[in-house]
Amino acid sequence: MRATDDTGFLREAQWQDKVFNGTWVRPLGGVNPVREPATGEPLTCTGNADAADVATACMAAAQAQPAWAAMDPRSKALIFRAAAGHAEANFAELSLFVARETGGSLLKGNHEVREAIVLLHQAAGLLSQPHGLLLPSAAGRLSYARRLPHGVVGVISPFNFPLVLSMRSVAPALAAGNAVVLKPDPQTPVSGGFLIARLFEAAGLPKGLLHVLPGGAVAGEALCLDARVGMIAFTGSTGAGRKVAETAGRTLKKVALELGGKNPLIILEDADLELAASNAAWGAWLHQGQICMATGRILAHASIAEELTRLLADKARALRVGNAARGEAELGPLINERQRQRVVDIVDASVAAGARLVAGGPADGLFYRPTVLAGVRPGMPAFDQEIFGPVASITSFETDDEAIALANQNEYGLSAAVISRSVGRAMAIGERLNCGLLHINDQTVADDCVNPFGGRGNSGNGGNVGGPADWDEYTQWQWVTIKDSPPLYPF
Template sequence: MPATNHNSFLRETQWREQIFNGAWIRPLGGVNPVREPATGDALTSTGMADAADMASACLAAARAQPAWAALEPRAKAQIFRAAAGHAEANFDELATFVARETGGSLLKGSHEVREAIVLLHQAAGLLAQPHGLVLPSGAGRLSYARRVPHGVVGVISPFNFPLVLSLRSVAPALAAGNAVVLKPDPQTPVSGGFLIARLFEAAGLPKGLLQVLPGGVEAGEALCRDSHVGMIAFTGSTAAGRKVAEAAGRTLKKVALELGGKNSLIVLEDADLELAASNAAWGAWLHQGQICMATGRILAHSSIAAELTRLLVQKAKALRVGNAARGEAEIGPLINERQRQRVVDIVEASVAAGARLEAGGPGDGLFYLPTVLSGVRPGMAAFEQEIFGPVACVVAFDDDDEAVQLANQTEYGLSAAVISPSVGRAMAIGERLKCGLLHINDQTVADECSNPFGGRGDSGNGGSVGGPADWDEYTQWQWVTVKDAPPRYPF
C-alpha cells in the first residue's frame, strides 16, 4: 500500500530520498528505507543525512536565524496558527500516517496530532507573553533583563511518540527566536520530521529556519559538536543521552535531556481494585509500553497483590494483538527486532530468577503479547531495567515505608503515581517519591503540554520542557542597563 498519493498533504514525491532545508534536497548521506512495523512492508523512503549534510544545515540555520529573531511577534505567531490550521484540515491523514509509521493505534496517532495542534497554538501564545523583567536599580539607570534566543537549537527525537516529542521542542524553540535543526529517528522520519516540515512549509515559515535531517549516530554527533548550535534538546534513552551530553559539552552547549524511566504505580490496600487494574493496564501496555512514562512497576500492598494480578491477567487476555493502525487490535508491534529481543531477554531472565509469568509472552514477528509478571523483586531484570515493552510487573509491599523504599530504589526519577481513596495518605507517600512527575489517583503516563515535563537522575538533567518551562529552556537571560550619559569613575 503506498504511503501517500499526489492529492494528499503528505506527498511522498516531495521527500522521497530527500531531506528538508526549506526546500527538498538530496543529501550526501544516501537513502533511508522505512518499513511499517505491523506488516514489514515498505512504507516510504527518505534521505539519510551524514556529518557533511548536518554541517551544511547548521550553517544555513545560523544564517537564517537573525532575520527571524528580528521579525515582529504577531507575524511569527500567525505562522504557528497557520501550521495548526493545516494540521486540523488534514487531521485524519496525519493521524493515520503516524499510526502506521510508529506501529501504533489510530487512537495513538490521533492523540499525537491533537497534541501537535495544541503545541502550535501554545507557541503562538508564547509570543504574546512578556519577554523580560524590569529590575530594581539606582536613580538615573534603567535596568532590565530580557530573554534572547540561543541562535540554533538542535533537536534529536525518538521513534515512540515522534510527532509530539519533536514538536514540543521545535515549536517553542522557533517561537523564542531560534532556528532549529531537527534530527528525527530514521525509523520514523516522517512523523518525527517531514510532517512538521510540511506544516511549516505550508504555513510560510521562512526558508532555512527549520532543517529536517533523518540520520544515524554520525549525524547526531555532528549536530552535537557543531559550533553554530547553541543548544541540544534530546529525548531518548539514558545511554544515548550521556553520549549527547558528552559531545555537546565539548562546545559548552546547553543540553536538555529527557531520558528513560522506571516508573512506579503504588496501589494501597484500600484502593478500588477494578479501577486500579484499569490504571495499571493502561500505564503498562499503552503503545506496547514504549513510553518513557510507562508504568514499569506496579507496587501492590501484599493483601491485594494476588487479586490485582488476577484482574490484570483478565485484561491481558482480553486485549487483541495485531495491526492497531487498521483498527484490528489494541496492542500493536514493537518498533524493531532488537527491541523485541530485549523484552524477551528481560522477561526470561526475571522468570529464571523467580518471577512468575502469569500471562503473555512472545507473539509472531514484532508482536509481544501483553504480559503480567508477578513475584517481581529487587535484583530481577524486570525490577531494575526499563523494559520498553508491554510488561506489567507486580511487586508486593507490606507498608507505606516499604512502598516508598521500593519506588525510590532506582537510578531513574521520571514519573510516579499513587492510588488510594485516602488522598492525604497518598499525597504523603507521593511527597517522599523521587520523581519529576507525580500523580495521585492516576497512572504514570500523563502529559498535557501545558505542564513542565522533566525527570531526575537517569531520567534527565534536572530541567523541564513544556508550558512555563519553555522560556527558560529555549532562551537565555541578557542583562541590560541604560543611562543618559556615562558616569565619571574614580580611575
C-alpha cells in the same frame, strides 16, 4: 501499499530520497528506507543525512536566524497558527500515517496530531507573553533582563511518540527566535520530521529556519559538535543521552535531556481494585509499553496483590495484538527486532530468577502480547531495568515505608503515581518519591503540554520542557542597564 496519496497533504514524491532545508533536496548521505512495523512492508524512503549534510544545514540555519529573531511577534504567531490550521484540516491523513509508521493504534495517531496542534498554538501564545523583566535599580538608571534566543537549536527525537516529542521542542524553539535543525529517528522520519516540515512549509515559515535531517549516530554526533548550534534538545534512552551530553559538552552547548524511566505505581490496600487494575493496565501496556512514562513497576499492598494480579491477567488475555493502525487490535508491534528481543530477554531472565509469568508471551515476530509478571523483586531485570515493552511487573509490599523504598530503589526519577481512597495518605507518600511528575489517583503516563515536563536522576538533567518552562529552555538571559550619561568613577 503506498505511504501517501500524492493528491493529499503528505505527498511522498516531495520527500522521496530527500531531506528538508526549506525546500526538498537530496542529501550526500544516501537514502533511508522505512518499513511499516505492523506489516514489515516498505512504507516510504527518505534521504539519510551524513555529517556534511548536517554542517550545511547548521550554516544555513545560523544565517537565517537573525532575521527571524527580529521579525515582529504577531507575524511569527500567524505562522504557528497557520501550521496548526493545516494539521486540523488534514487530521485524518496525518493521524493514519503516524499510526502506521510508529506501529501504533489510530487512537495513538489521533492523540499525537491533537497534541501537535496544541503545541503549535502554545508556541503562538509564547510570542504574546513578556520577554523580560524590569529590575530594581538606582535612580537615573534603567535595569532590565531580556530573553535572547540561543541561535540554532538542534533537536534529536525518538521513535515512540515522534510527532509530539519533536514538536514539543521545534515549536517553542522557533517561537523563542531560534532556527532549528531537527534529526528525527530514521525509523520514523516522517512522523518525527517531514510531517512537521510540511506543516511549516505550508504555513509560510521563511526558508532556512527549519531543517529536517533523518540520520543515524553520525548525523547526531555532527549536530552535537557543530559550533554554530547553541543548544541540543534530546529525547531518548539514558545511554544515548549520556553520549549526547558528553559530545555536546565539548563545545559548551546547553543540553536538555529527556531520558528513560522505571516509573512506579503504588496501589494501597484501600484502593478500588477494578479502577486500580484499569490504571495499571493502561500505564503498562499503552503503545506496547514504548513510553518513557510507562508504568514500569506496579507496587501493590500484599493484601491485594493476588487479586490485582488476577484482574490484570484477565485484561491481558482480552486485549488483541495486531495491526492496530488498521483497527484490527488494541496493541501493535514493537518498533524493531532488537527491541522485541530485549523484552523477551528481560522476561525470560526474570522468570528464571523466580518471577511468575501469569499471562502473556511469547513473541510472534514484532508482536508481544501484554504480559503480567508476579513476584517481581529487586535484583530481577523486570524490577531494575526499563523494559520499553508491554510488561506489567508486580511487586508486593507490607508498609507505606516499604512501598516508598521500593519506588525509590532505581536510578531513574521521571513519573510516579499513588492510588488510594485517602488522598492525604497518598499525598504523604507522593511527597517522598523521587520523581519529576507525580500523579495522585492516576497512572504514570500523562502530559498536558501546558505543564513543565522533566525527570530527575537518570531520567534527565534537571531541565523541563513544556508550558512555563519553555522560555527557560529555549532562551538565555541578558542583563541590560541604561544611563543618560556615563558616571565619573574614582579611577
